[in-house]
Amino acid sequence: MKITEEQVLSALRTVDDPDLKKDLVSLNMIENIIIRDQSIAFTVVLTTPACPLKEKIKSDCIKAIKKSLGEDLLITINMTSNVNTTRSQAINVLPSVKNIICIASGKGGVGKSTIAVNLAVELANQGAKVGLIDADIHGPSIPTMLGIKGKKPAVREIKGKNYILPYEINENLKVLSIGLLVDERQAIVWRGAMVTSAIKQFITDCIWGQLDYLFIDMPPGTGDVHLTMVQTVPVTGAIIVTTPQEIALADARKALSMFRMPSINVPIIGVIENMAYFTPAELPENKYYIFGNGGGKALADEYEVPFLGQIPLIQAIREGGDGGFPITMMEKNLANAAFEDIAQNAAREISIRNANNPPTEKVEILA
Numbered sequence: 354m355k356i357t358e359e360q361v362l363s364a365l366r367t368v369d370d371p372d373l374k375k376d377l378v379s380l381n382m383i384e385n386i387i388i389r390d391q392s393i394a395f396t397v398v399l400t401t402p403a404c405p406l407k408e409k410i411k412s413d414c415i416k417a418i419k420k421s422l423g424e425d426l427l428i429t430i431n432m433t434s435n436v437n438t439t440r441s442q443a444i445n446v447l448p449s450v451k452n453i454i455c456i457a458s459g460k461g462g463v464g465k466s467t468i469a470v471n472l473a474v475e476l477a478n479q480g481a482k483v484g485l486i487d488a489d490i491h492g493p494s495i496p497t498m499l500g501i502k503g504k505k506p507a508v509r510e511i512k513g514k515n516y517i518l519p520y521e522i523n524e525n526l527k528v529l530s531i532g533l534l535v536d537e538r539q540a541i542v543w544r545g546a547m548v549t550s551a552i553k554q555f556i557t558d559c560i561w562g563q564l565d566y567l568f569i570d571m572p573p574g575t576g577d578v579h580l581t582m583v584q585t586v587p588v589t590g591a592i593i594v595t596t597p598q599e600i601a602l603a604d605a606r607k608a609l610s611m612f613r614m615p616s617i618n619v620p621i622i623g624v625i626e627n628m629a630y631f632t633p634a635e636l637p638e639n640k641y642y643i644f645g646n647g648g649g650k651a652l653a654d655e656y657e658v659p660f661l662g663q664i665p666l667i668q669a670i671r672e673g674g675d676g677g678f679p680i681t682m683m684e685k686n687l688a689n690a691a692f693e694d695i696a697q698n699a700a701r702e703i704s705i706r707n708a709n710n711p712p713t714e715k716v717e718i719l720a
């Protein structure tokens with residue numbers, strides 16, 4: 354008996370994307386079905402290349418087809434991705450950027466920049482097109498962390514107007530920091546208006562091209578730059594970074610509450626707990642909760658937002674930052690395993706957010 358495309362589709366209608374909670378056919382995730390006698394090939398288009406459930410979805414598809422059409426079939430599945438978005442080509446600011454994600458915290462020094470850099474590198478490693486803006490104008494640390502201090506981004510003139518080209522770390526990762534445009538020591542004495550206009554330029558006068566994720570490493574707190582960001586461009590969501598101790602959590606609550614304010618209304622993608630515990634190399638089974646235990650998870654629960662995971666306190670993370678060679682660029686080890694998990698969790702929560710929530714509105718006026 355000849356198998357038809359319709360039979361394959363109806364078998365795949367019984368397979369749900371576990372996160373988006375709909376079947377793969379209704380989600381338009383099945384493409385390119387080819388049937389030759391007893392062999393079936395097709396493509397599954399995931400909503401992120403960093404999908405943690407790739408293998409599960411694949412084996413669920415195989416099981417469903419074998420169950421309804423025959424155990425002896427030869428099934429070949431090609432897994433690709435097309436990152437989902439709520440941003441449309443019709444918007445005038447950064448229309449070809451699918452997701453704009455602020456990395457924020459209340460307190461400084463909790464590891465925002467470290468996490469922004471490593472999330473960006475990790476998602477680029479996994480095949481996403483990623484951009485990274487260092488919006489911490491008063492303490493731009495991204496040039497140091499990526500080893501690109503002193504590199505000058507190119508400028509291109511289009512119709513009499515100058516545009517900045519972000520610095521390309523590799524084919525999947527582009528970066529822009531005020532530290533690349535002016536001397537760091539100069540930026541520190543800038544006045545508020547200059548800071549906000551620099552941030553606006555990073556978004557409106559910079560050629561980012563097609564990006565799946567644009568991460569913004571925010572300054573600590575809840576100040577001017579935050580308001581400028583949400584007024585310049587509709588932000589897809591915010592990731593909150595905290596360390597476990599109470600004074601960091603108290604400030605993280607303020608940051609969460611700011612994004613939640615009805616007049617701002619930026620969805621929270623999740624909370625990351627950094628410096629969660631210390632494990633000495635010679636005692637790999639031991640975990641020392643130097644700053645307290647479980648604070649990040651408790652914060653996520655309190656605000657009913659996803660908890661994206663913990664990153665331990667590891668010397669190599671600090672060395673990677675200071676040395677301009679992020680740990681996620683190194684061979685697989687304990688520390689970058691944590692970043693891999695967190696990057697996948699973040700990508701997953703972004704795609705759930707896009708499937709379930711309307712686009713963020715740009716903030717017009719703030720009372």
Ligand SMILES: Nc1ncnc2c1ncn2[C@@H]1O[C@H](COP(=O)(O)OP(=O)(O)O)[C@@H](O)[C@H]1O
Pocket residue numbers: 458460461462463464465466467468494627628664665666667668670671672674675
């Ligand atoms: N998990 C970690 N383990 C070890 N050192 C870390 C970790 N996270 C951050 N650091 C270090 O702590 C310092 C502050 O981190 P940074 O990312 O600059 O914080 P922020 O951007 O929030 O001010 C940096 O020297 C960084 O290398």
Ligand SMILES: [Mg+2]
Pocket residue numbers: 465466467489492494570
């Ligand atoms: Mg920083």
